[in-house]
Amino acid sequence: MYALKPISRESIPEALSKTERYRLLNESWLAESICLDILSVDPENQDALVALLLSRTDQFSQGVRPSAAREVLLQLHDPYNRAYFSGLICERDASATLRRASPFAGFEAYESLREAMRWYEKAEALRAPGNDDAILRWNTCARMLMRDPSLCQRPVEEMEVLLDD
Numbered sequence: 001m002y003a004l005k006p007i008s009r010e011s012i013p014e015a016l017s018k019t020e021r022y023r024l025l026n027e028s029w030l031a032e033s034i035c036l037d038i039l040s041v042d043p044e045n046q047d048a049l050v051a052l053l054l055s056r057t058d059q060f061s062q063g064v065r066p067s068a069a070r071e072v073l074l075q076l077h078d079p080y081n082r083a084y085f086s087g088l089i090c091e092r093d094a095s096a097t098l099r100r101a102s103p104f105a106g107f108e109a110y111e112s113l114r115e116a117m118r119w120y121e122k123a124e125a126l127r128a129p130g131n132d133d134a135i136l137r138w139n140t141c142a143r144m145l146m147r148d149p150s151l152c153q154r155p156v157e158e159m160e161v162l163l164d165d
Contacts, residue, residue, distance in 0.1 A: 049075050
């Protein structure tokens, strides 16, 4: 086992900029590691928590579970951010589900997108003037649903079979 070395508080701004770069380079696991280093020194750092959440959502296709991103939500102070990022987690889970192409992917992605849209509506109600991010994300989900006919609600008879088990 290795003892992790702490970073200095003075290095946090530069470390945060590195998380953005690593995410852009599709090396989100490196961004996640840096976020954990920042949070070990400053556990309440909201920018690091958001970056950690985003880096984990980037890794959904590599097997990181949505619950790993949801656990970060509990540490966000701002109700708008909690609602907005709840929607983002659902939306990115839907995209990862579609890439896995399992037999029920269309149904599962539909359910995740609809949940994302409900969260974005909550965020929209909490947003600051001029912040239309939740609306932009809601529209993205709506366009995905309108564009792809495989994204649909589970047939009622299949739902009844699942409930009977």
